[in-house]
Amino acid sequence: GYVEWAFAKRNKMSHTQLKNKDGVFLQPDDENFKAAAANAEWSKTPGFGVVLTDMSGKAAWPITGASYILMHKTQADAVKGKEVLKFFDWAYKNGGAAAAELDYVPMPPSVVTQVQGAWKAQLKDTSGKAVY
Structure with a gap:
């Protein structure tokens, strides 16, 4: 089976090298996870729904994933929508x-900036006013 790196690392479990798309054998580590995310074409993927599996790049770990949130483009309760975005903004800045x-x-x-730009452009209240 397979467990996430955080679980394996904390529990001192054995792990393996994997061969990535560029043919390089890598150990799992933060820099290789970052490389996979950095090499993705976030702006070309609708809703930023990038699948980070087998990304190009000599340092890209081949099994990487991102977490996502889904929000309605039209916020029925603009106050709640704004508070949700404030939380995620805080998480990006402080998390x-x-x-x-x-x-x-x-x-x-660079991805955070793109996501925040999408919030401004796409998330509106029922009158069409930007929520973020």
Whole structure:
């Protein structure tokens, strides 16, 4: 079976090298996870739903994933929608250290900027006013 890196690392489980798309054998580590995320074409994927499996790049770990949230483009309750976005904005700005402590990596800053731009452009209240 397969478990996530954070679980394997914390429980001192054995792990393996994997051959990535570029033919390089790698150990799992934060830099290789970051490389996979950095090499993705986030802006070309609708809703940022990038699958990070087998990304190109000599340092890209071949089994990497991102977590996502789904929000309605039209927020029936704009106040709640704004509060949700404030939370995620806070998490992007302040959550990197907590993510690292849990053996996860934060999103690349360029992706965060793109996501926040999408919030501004796409998430509206029922009158069409931007929520973020």
